[in-house]
Amino acid sequence: MEEKTSWDWHTDLKEIPVKEWENRFNWVQAPQVSKDGERIAAIVNLDEMVFNVCVNGDVWDDKYEKAWCLAPFADNGFAAFVAKDEEWTMNVNGVQWSNWFDFIWDMKISPNGDFLGAAFQTDSEYGVIVNDVPWEDRYENLTGAVMAPNGTSAAVVQMESMAAADVDAFKKGIFSVARNGEAQAARFLNAWNISFDAGAQNIACTVRLDREAYSIVQNDTIWDNRFESAWKPQFLDEKTLVAPVRINGKWKLYKNNAPFWANAYDQLWHLSVSPAGEDIAAIVSTPYGRWTVAVNDRVWQHSWDTMVSDIHFSQDGACLAAVYKHKGAWDLAVNQTPWQMRADKVFVPSISPDGSVVAVVVEKNSTRQLVVNNRVMASGFSFMADPVISPDGSQVMIKAIENGVYKRQIISV
């Protein structure tokens, strides 16, 4: 359970030397930092085909032939995929799961860290596992697995095997959506982009019904309308589903199978609903070739020539930040105001609950810096994880490596 209020926001600086890891191990992979910043971990190589995970200098008990996908979860946990005797499982904080597979990938972590999941394959059969409980039903293939905050899982599954280049079998529709392992009755040419509502009671996704007809399926019901294409739908509540759909070469937002937003865009994707559900934002392109953000069908005053890659709401919905690229440089715009940093890379911004503080790591000339409310607060780091803002918005936690030392630093803003 991630509980930011219980984290240490008082100690100015904590340091963990990591340079020495290079001497202790044959080599050290890219580090990961725990959410609370107290721990730094990396996959390390101890010998030929001997890997492990080192957390704050301590290695996990078991040794593995392979390890990958080390990821932080909850307050200060780490999970990784690990292999022994050519079988794979998940290791969570040094403890292996009991189920082993021929392969495991696509790690899922619920927002509070209570659920960890992954896709797996054994004997050419595919499924999803959550908290060490694998699906009972297995499938020919599986793509696009998702996991809801309550651990409910779903994926697009292939229901029958298909001979090589059998375009007729494909045309019949051999894909379905399985929820907690159980496939729905309907079959589709394609299914993509599964969404759950907040409680994971309802499920939806985009589907292709024949070579040209795209639509949205909401639980077992396919919307009546057919579209030229469709992107990922999003639930506003249990009964209300919105989705970007393409009609006559333009993108529109539909709600429950009917037009919702009045405007048509040259592109409309990445729907994001404010946590209270009051505002819907999306990345849009308008006019053709220009990129910006639309909130409730009103576009921001600025647009950019390359792309908007991601948008993020504050908890109260008052602040919306967009990462964009313009004239060859990356940048951030907060509530329509571009910061004009012209960086080489802009990472995922953190926003205080009330939206008054936005902190982001950027890279310029191969060094990383922390920018808070468009002011550079720290710079010169070779590595910097995404910052964390204290629950009251008064402090920012820097997690960075400088001269071989990991630093967890609290600064006031």
Add this chain to the structure above:
Amino acid sequence: MQTQDNTMTEQSRETNDMKSEKATDPAIESGLKRLTPERIQKTINQVLEKETGPRFKAYVETCMRCGMCADACSFFLSNDRDPYFMPAAKVKNTIWEMLAKKGNVSKDFLRQAVRISHLECNVCKRCAMYCPFGIDIAYMMLLVRRICHKLEITPQYIQDTVNSHSVTLNQMWVKDDEWIDTLQWQEEDARDEFENLEIPLDKVGADIMYSVIAPEPKFQAGLIYQAATMMHAAGIDWTMPSTPGWDNSNMAMYTGDNEISGRIARAFFETAAKLRVKRIVMGECGHAFRSVYDIGNRWNSWVMPPFEVVHALAFYHELLTEGRITIKEKYKKKVTLHDPCNVSRGRGLHDKARQVVNMVCEDFVDMVPNREHNYCCGAGGGVINCGPPYKNERMVNNRNKAEQLAATGAEVLIAPCHNCHSGLEDIIHHYDLKMEIKFLGDLIYETMEKKIYTPGK
């Protein structure tokens, strides 16, 4: 220096003289069966009226049937200058007829249109360079392919690659776990050369995302090994995605499935955006390089690719000129270079390609014509992807290319594009050319010093 007789054998000439049987394709036949005259007419008119613009109108109205484009086309040259294969004839026998008859065309006509657009034009754009008005026949043929797509009469094998893209986002039905497993296997093997070599998966904030096409993990995993070795030796901060979006190919671009093409392009660039890389480096694939600037992007409203995409040729050039990779001893055999249409004519990398070849090889001979004027391989514009049923025809339609290769007297043919590579390999075997074929990466890997770059040294 060893020399080889690269002239085509009499036997292969004879084979080539025989017009091969026209193959039949179950996907086209069953598709045609389902069509009604109404659907045919509606679909054609809808594409021609709603999906074309002034460019199409200008091309149709400007062509004066002068025939100057004829000698540009490998299909025409390989078929004893049969007027049927003239570029302008391809348009006449497809689009013009559709326009003239307002879409009211027969199934036999459509069968022929699929054949012309998918099998008898490799959309190589060579003819456009020789047309006094720059008329782009390839664009017109791609329009015909779009109509075929909507009528569901696309040849079976290439349709299957698009079906694969639509499910897995790669063209070869490579499953998600197979992809990652292959990378890990290549990484493990490459550690025989560099003990601590890593193929960093999903490394957020790396400078470069390296991307390949699906035939690499499926059949040519050694190319990933070689690329990893180069990246490691050159000290590059790089990563490869473990998630779909890793395949930079886009066969939907060649079947006119613009919707899937856009979906593929979106996944590719959004993978790079998620990984926060500065630029994308791709393997030696020509059509994938073309797709970066093609319909999928524009369908998404990207006028230009949102990330700089560096083709392997340009990347090798960078590594060698910056001294990040050094050549231990130049390659000795006599080599020639095939300029892939999509890399040279399409994106102008021919001079860089020659500089790289000269940095790596001792004995380089150009084929004639060369650079942007080079003859196409007759394969990579989607023709080879129509599969085994059409291989014989493809060989007949490539006689011209075989003659061009033979005339170089080279022992090794460098083909920095996967489709060219496969198509040319077939030509070499069919015409018994006594040539080896290699990627440029093969030669760099073979000749480079296996040591790690240290800045300043």
